[in-house]
Amino acid sequence: MGYYTVIEPKYYQQFRCVGGSCELNCCGNWGNIVWTDSEYEKLCSTEMSEELRSKVNSSFFKKEFKGIQIWNIRQQDGECPFLTDKKLCELQLTFGEGILSQTCRIYPRTALMNNAVLMRNCYLSCPETGKLLYDNKDAMEISARMVQVRGATLGVSATVESEQNFNANPSLKYRNILFDFFYGLCSDENYSIETALVLGGLAAKNLSEYELSGKHDSIPDIIKTLKKQINTPERIASVDSINPDNRIKIGVIGTLMLDMAREVKSLNILESLCENGSIDVQKYLLGEQTVKKLFEGHEFYFRNMVLNMLFELKAPIYLPQRTIYENWLLICTCYSMSLMMMNAQALVEPDINLILKAAALLDMSYGHNEKLSDQIINFLKDRNFDKSAYIALMLK
Ligand code: SF4
Structure with a gap:
């Protein structure tokens, strides 16, 4: 034991x-x-x-x-x-x-075991999870404690601890320190969650270059360097100064969501943003304004949602075949998709509970379906939207 x-x-x-x-x-x-x-x-x-x-x-x-x-x-x-x-x-x-x-x-609890660390959270696909993230600013504060494990009683639904996985992707050995690094980056309230995701994209890109050249064992040292370099005031200012391009953001995320229409159970909600078969920029912005107003005083929900996604989508690395950067791309895209769904619901009926339910409905698709996650990554790659500069455009 x-x-x-x-x-x-x-x-x-x-x-x-x-x-x-x-x-x-x-x-x-x-x-x-x-x-x-x-x-x-x-x-x-x-x-x-x-x-x-x-x-x-x-x-x-x-x-x-x-x-x-x-x-x-x-x-x-x-x-x-x-x-x-x-x-x-x-x-x-x-x-x-x-x-x-x-x-x-x-359900909706889920767990992941790696290197003697058991991480647990609840899926956002249950609307009660969303409500807890909306009601409590400190919902995503992490606690750590030692426990004695008795068989499956902790509900371990996934594990990366297999020789086969570690051989297939040696970065998995460093999963826990990678998680701490990215979680710390996204928890820092000195910048917005969107800026955190862009900074995370730059860090993930850097780390994946080492992965792809077989230098997995450099990861702990790279993280030490990134901790000093990635979120300097100059870099934050340069990310903050990137101008949003709604045409690109809405075009790509909208096409992706309409493309996955059969799997995204909430297509009927998304239709409220559509005009002639694609997402309309003006309707999107109207929905965004409505959500902004409704979430006044609860802006922390969006950071909480991303932090929960890091648990739920098992970031920054889980499946041997995906790189750290590909996983980060997935997180950013799912976040952007969730915002689109919430904005769409706000246009249909501007009610907080229904908006949280819309985010839950979307999570039922991407939070529980590895095939769909691959589909999202391939969609971006096929259209050359898998660059870190694109992450900024997708989130701004
Ligand atoms: S989705 Fe509803 S019924 Fe299912 S676990 Fe959550 S609260 Fe319970």
Whole structure:
């Protein structure tokens, strides 16, 4: 039995599922609720009514997921068939929480294990996470503590700790110090979160040059140098002086979002920004102004959202095949996409809860879908928008 450091944002312990009164209800919106063989067998070997058994038999089916066979629940009219009229889980009501699969039990919590550090947070796809980030300025303050780990009880949903991963991308060995560096950069309130993301892009580009030339072991030294160089007053001033180019920003992010229309579940919201099939700059700016006004006094939400994304998208490095810079590009693009979705919702109905729900809906696509993340990176690469100068245009 080992000891690990658990790192989590302050809001993690405050999170509570609101169940039947949820505006989004995860059980009603997911198409991929994972149950393992043993979880499914445990359910099947439990005594239940004929009616419930027949529903279990007809609802569960086997499929391949990330290279392994899992059980899935067939949705009915876009909802889990075990969701009752009061939007509660019939399985949980009948047998208690212990019968649920880990996916059902821990969502929206997620965790990543690397080099004896367990990082936990909640997905923004649950609107309650967004509300915590909106209500509490200090929601993303991190705490670290040593704990004794007992099997899977910490809900480790992903790990980078495998020899295969470390061999495929030796930068992963330095994941924890890389995370601390980028998290520190984005937490610094001496500059805006957009400036932080641009500075992060410059740092990520620099680090990836070392990665790509096989000098992974230089990463700790490079970080020490970057800490002194990356956020000097001169550099911040030069980033701040970049003029926004709405035509490029809205054009690229809008095309990307419309391109992914089938996967971005909230296309109907996005349509409020459209004119003749593409995003209209004036409508976007109107939505942006509305969001700005509504978030007065809660501007910290946007920094909190990015900091949560660093956890959620497992920045700055997770999959062996992606570089630090590609991951950073993904964070910046997802942030920009979220803003577009929030601006669109503000035009449809300027209500804080609905705007947070729109961000949650978008996160359901990019926060849970590696294939979609690859699609985003490839989209930018194919159009030569993967340069660090573009990051500034995308965020300004
Ligand atoms: S989306 Fe979040 S608050 Fe809503 S039912 Fe799911 S876990 Fe609970």
